[in-house]
Amino acid sequence: MNLPFSTRLALRQIRYKGWGLIGACAGIAVAVVLIFAQLGFQGALVNSVLNLCRALKADIVLTGPQFETIAYSPPWFARDILYAAREVEGVRDALPAYIYIAQTRDVSDSRPLVARFIAFDPAYPILNIPEIERQTPELRLPDAVLMDSRSRQGFEQLLALYQRDGMQRVYLQTPNADLAPAFDVRGTFALGPDFTLPGTFVTSDLNYYRFFGVPLDRVALGLVTLAPGVDKAGAVAALQARLGEAVQVRTLEAFMQAERDYFTHSTPIGIIFMFGVGVGVLIGAVFVLQVLHGIIEANLSEYAVLRAMGYGDNFFLALVVQVATVLAVMAFLPSVLLTMLLYQWASTATGLTLALNPGLILTVFLATLIMSIIAVVLALRKLRRSNPLDLFT
Amino acid sequence: MPVIVDNLTYTYGKGTLSRQVLKGVSFQANDGEVLIITGPSGSGKTTMLTIIGALRPFAQGRVEIHGVDLKGLDTRGLLDIRKRIGFVFQKHNLLKSLTVYENVEASLHGLPESSEETNRPRAHAMLRAVGLEGRGHGYPDAMSGGEQQRVAVARALVRLPDLIIADEPTASLDAASGRLVMAAMRDLATKLGCVVMIATHDERVFDIADRRLHMNDGRLEQVG
Known part of the structure; x- marks a missing residue:
């Protein structure tokens, strides 16, 4: 398969990290599981309140x-x-x-x-x-x-x-x-x-x-x-x-949405869980950044030669984006498996329903990509240090 | 004329802190010609090579490479002109995660004529030309310093450049390896018809040059 050079180089540089990559991936995976846990528990808690709403025999709900x-x-x-x-x-x-x-x-x-x-x-x-x-x-x-x-x-x-x-x-x-x-x-x-x-x-x-x-x-x-x-x-x-x-007059669906909104936006619960998601994204970004910095630091002169040969900023942006994305994906897949175990244990322990549904997986994957983007933005500063002029004695 | 440098002047800094490092440098080079540039540290040779190599913008004087005037080119224009130049540095700077062949091939990506079908034979042919046939699938770490530098030469030449700029290419090599590298560069430059400019203090390799230019305090003195 003829992959673009930036993709091949990204994959090779990740592979070259060898066993050193396991620690970084484990760190990213922990951050992803943390995000899954925050969103999963938030969803379960809000969902638990909706159990009663779902059971109501009503098309429209009147409240004070x-x-x-x-x-x-x-x-x-x-x-x-x-x-x-x-x-x-x-x-x-x-x-x-x-x-x-x-x-x-x-x-x-x-x-x-x-x-x-x-x-x-x-x-x-x-x-x-x-x-x-x-x-x-x-x-x-x-x-x-x-x-x-x-x-x-x-x-x-x-x-x-x-x-x-x-x-x-x-x-x-x-x-x-x-x-x-x-x-x-x-x-x-x-x-x-x-x-x-x-x-x-x-x-x-x-x-x-x-x-x-x-x-x-x-x-x-x-x-x-x-x-x-x-x-x-x-x-x-x-x-x-x-x-x-x-009275307030709402359809049952609007009534349930209002319950969801109340716990997500009007109580400290939503803020606390969102804070947890933010912490998870930042922790993950730090681990991705650590790997990116390691790769860039080890290849500053080599990248400078590529710049001298005519490779522009877009190539290097593509390179670090792909390294970060591959790391995120590598860490994401085991994170999903770990999360399944975590949810199973938590459901048994609390009686709350923690569901690993496609929507949640997609949301966390997007959060994982955001952590990669943060890491890429920070890594680009270091990448600018690769200057062909520094190669001359 | 492939390379024309005319009244090139360059000043670092501004005002009272400014320092003029090139003072009206002029010379021309023909296809296939090998120039060695010598001079003490601070004489301006590196500044001159980085300007000719389209790595540093300049304001005074004229530099032309195969008819393209480098003055006033924007970043995109400088990048494009650099695709027609090969660079060899004191350190080989090969990507350790790529094979030898892939390091050479990296020089071809992004060139207008680049394609998967043509890159492979070109890279292998160039490795053969520098005496490294059959070593393409190994990794740079498994090679000696001289072999790695020859890979760097192959990487610079495989793109069939109009100009090669080499900065102290033999400084970290023993005499025998240094001569091998320089001989490879000399032979290929002649065959390909490109101009080679080598900044070096290594007197052992002066004899491979067609001309030697000596820089002193920002001025050029032709030695022979």
């Missing part, structure tokens, strides 16, 4: 004007607004969902465990989870709850006891332990934890009122379903016009 995220106790709005929503043309139904964050007492040592309670009228399930729909008769029982079988961090014990012995009584954490309300775990479903809350319970609206004393006319989410064939954007506009400023 101050609503920011579903992850914490959302501010409520009046249930009457849902009745008004049902009158808008194209709306098939508008159901209330109640959400409350509460502390429960650990079954083994009574320490507090934070959990989210989601409540609804069992006659109208609001979650697209077949196990919940199947168990709505249990939900009608007083004090009954269903437990997320993927709950973590303290809830494993409760789950194990339930699976072994059946129904389990759990107490809510209150200042006066003797007066603490209790609930009964009577079944399970699989949703998955999010990074803000380790456990989730589902119960009926009446039990919710019994546990927390929150009136049922205070709604956290309004879940609107549309009649078949109704345009979502048109329905959002009609609902907003009908309901005014009392």
